[in-house]
Amino acid sequence: MRLRTQLRAIPLLLCCFSGPALAAGLPPLVVSPDLMGGGSARTPAKPAPAVAPTESAPAGGRPAAKTPAPAPAAATPAAAATGTKPAQATSALPPGATEVRARRIRGTRSVELLAEGDAELQRDDLLLSADKLTYRELDDEAHAEGNVRLRRGEDSMSGPEARLKLEERLGSFDEPTYRIKRQSTAPVQPGETPREVAGGGSADVLYFEGENQYRLKNATWSTCEASDPDWYLKASDLHLDYDRELGTAKGATLVFQDVPMLWWPWAEFPLVGQRQSGFLAPTFGMSNKVGLDISVPYYWNIAPNYDATIAPRVMGRRGVQLATEFRYLTPTQAGEARVEYLPRDNVTGEERALGSFQHTQVITPSLFAAIDWNGVTDKEYFEDLSSRVSVASRANLVRKGTLTYAGSEWWNASALVQSYQTLSGGEPYRKLPQLLLNANRGELIGGSAFAFRGEYVQFDHPETNMPEGSRFTLYPQVSLPFERAGYYVTPKVGVHYTQYDLDRDLTGNSQSITRSVPIFSVDSGLFFERDTSLLGRDFLQTLEPRVFYVKTPFRDQTDIPVFDSSRYDFGLAQIFSENQYSGGDRIADANQVTAAVTTRLIDPETGGERLRATVGQRFYFDDQRVTLPGEEPRTGRRADVLGLFSGYVMSKTWLDSNIQYNPRDNWTERFNAGVRYQPDFAKALNLSYRYSRGRLADESDKIQDLALSGQWPLGGGWYGVGRVTRSLTEDRITEAIAGIEYDGGCWVVRTALHRFATDPNDVTQAVFVQLELNDLASVGTSPVSLLKRSVAGYGKINDPVSDRVFGAE
Secondary structure (H helix, E strand, O other): OOOOOOOOOOOOOEOOOOOOOOHHHOOOOOOOHHHHHOOOOOOOOOOOOEOOOOOOOOOOOOOEEOOOOOOOOOOOOOOEOOOOOOOOOOOOOOOOEEEEEOOEEEEEOOOEEEEEEEEEEEEOOEEEEEEEEEEEOOOOEEEEEEEEEEEEOOEEEEEEEEEEEOOOOEEEEEOOEEEEEEEOOOOOOOOOOOOEEEEEEEOOEEEEEOOOEEEEEEEEEEOOOOOOOOEEEEEEEEEEEOOOOEEEEEEEEEEEOOEEEEEEEEEEEEOOOOOOOEEOOOEEEEEOOOEEEEEOOEEEEEEOOEEEEEEEEEEOOOEEEEEEEEEEEOOOEEEEEEEEEEOOOOOOOOOEEEEEEEEEEEEEOOEEEEEEEEEEOOOOHHHHHOOOHHHHOOOEEEEEEEEEEEOOOOEEEEEEEEEEEEOOOOOOOEEEEEEEEEEEEOOOHHHOEEEEEEEEEEEEOOOOOOOEEEEEEEEEEEEOOEEEOOEEEEEEEEEEEEEEEEEEOOOOOOEEEEEEEEEEEEEEEEOEEEEEEEOOEEEEEEEEEEEEEEEEOOOOOOOOOOOOOOEOOOOOOHHHOOOOEOOOOOOOOEEEEEEEEEEEEEOOOOOOEEEEEEEEEEEEOOOOOOOOOOOOOOOOOEEEEEEEEEEEEEOOEEEEEEEEEEOOOOEEEEEEEEEEEEEEOOEEEEEEEEEEOOOOOOOOOOEEEEEEEEEEEEEOOEEEEEEEEEEOOOOEEEEEEEEEEEEOOOEEEEEEEEEEEEEOOEEEEEEEEEEEEOOOEEEEOOOHHHHHHHOOOOOOOOOOOOOOOOOOO
16 A cells, blocks of 8 residues: 655755655655564674785786685785786675785784785775775774775775774774765655665764764765765764664754755754655745745654654744644555644634545455545635645535445445535535445356446435435446457447435425336447558558447436436547436436547557547437426537547647537537647647637636646756746636746756636735755745646656645645
8 A cells, every 4th residue: 555656855854853745745654564574684694804814916916815714823924016006806705705905915914914005905895995005804904094995885985094894894084075875765666666865975084883874073965976066964973874774963054055054953864765753844935825935844754654744834924824644554544634723814813724534444355444524614715825726726625434345346335425515606415325336247148248336325405495315226237249350339228217205306395206217229339450651650540430329218307306417528438428417317318329430540669659530429319308407408410529639740749639519500619729849858848729619698608718838948957937828718817837947966946936816806826936955855845746737748857855735736
């Protein structure tokens, strides 16, 4: 199980500890094997070091001292040799053996070796080199002087002098420049390779305090690889613990472009991208609804599968809000709970709060439960306190609980209770409860297939003038699929039976209503293929005609209230459905056939689809008689013509368009078209047009929008990004985004201005500013989610480090 997607980098841990950001960018919780198995694994001990007797170098080479030859009781001085530096020995050493190489070697066997001139000492994957190197076998200690370099795997250090006990990893390194690289322990998606996280800097002195333990005095640390990094953490005392994967800095200052930005007496930060408790870097932004917006979240990594975040939020216009979130994940359950509380809104003078709880539970291998509850204190909560158009325009908050039983692969049953908190518009009906039974069984007698849907639901509404009651539905279906390589035919017959027991009908009286409707359909299609070429390239072209017929007799349904039915949006998916209404309160009468044809161009080398075009239309043999209240019945024999075209019109240019044309009145009902030019990563230009004629007589609901968006490099590491959406109907800009980004290699800065208007008299404006320091911290408010949603083809010029906590992206 997982909760959300992981962070690829972790923000700075302030003051005490550190951890990932809250909300959409959180890394996943994990179910640790230790939580279930109770065991632990230990690293086997390394073999004890040994040193061989000294040997003389041949002319023109370096002598080498090797193990595991036994040392004699009396050692002899080594002979000095001169000559050019030879290639490093390529013979493999036994595990734990020590080899010393140099131009000149002298000393006493089993006591001390002195190597001078391109001296090197190697044990396993550790290589120590210097101008002069002394190795004391009895203490297993090496003393290196002059141009000292220490390498182990991909870790490296260099400086003037170092002392090191090889086996115990104890010692010191004077004035080192260091770089340590480890593989990230953060969970990755299936198929992804864990990334490597590297950090380094310089210090007055570095102390080796055991395996994977380093302590540095007057040190710097940065993920930048340059010798003069753009940013670094400076500390009087710095401890790097690669067993706990945690860095601890005392007297820490964050320096960016040689300017001190933040100072903490004590800070902890993750070294390889793991979750860690502590204060996250502060987030800040600004909007006309809340004013200056600052949050300093604290992340509590309770356990590998439990965490919590506490985020005080200061809003210049509104006041101080406290936001909290708790997440958990076990082998049988997962969930999160969120609370936001504003004691007093300085603008409205009211107490304002938000509560949210989501939970899933595996009760048995076949029985599952889920809860999704959301609520706010007032209808304007999101509009006033959020800077996201997707949040500010919410109409309903769901509150439901579900119990599902998977009886087998072919049937399942569920029970649900559901209500809503309505923020705008009319309140939907509550389902108290809804019981469902679904079955789908194929390969029966004669190749037939059986499907079934059963439902019992009790509808409740808080308004006394609204009908209430229960609905009981049985819908068995039998089909006989007949499929061959080039075609298929599937006839199907079913009976839709419904019984209503109304406590209050449309007139306010009790009533019982039954409805039984047989439904017959035939779905058929053909497949043709041929080789073709276009613009000098070879393709496989398909031609796929499809015909779908439905026969449903008329049943008078005017006495049946509308609890959950609405008309489907007319489109290519809907025209191949049996019923044009959702829910179960209206079963449309039908005697109609739908015909469509699709052609595709497929790249024969990759199998990828390059182009697709579809045109389809529905034809009616009878006038419409079943309608929703207030809906005009259809009398024409032809439905609108639907068309779709999408694909690469050129190698880097994608076109996506669809149209709904009314042949009866000779006008276009809807038309959408968009073109994207994307030659490379972080290079995208988009132009889109949207038109909807509207259904009202005065065309007050007519939509006609033009949108231009894109992201493009400006040179020197700078990128521009933006979007403008203009309503041609209202002659005004409904949304505008202007942003600029800079990639400094190991850091990124982004800024964006966002303006949107849900209606002409209610405009929201917000400012996003974010500084990301790779694998350390993200300061400010991230606009990445806003840009990804608003600009098709947007590419993050580096991986995001943290996202804003509550109320924004």
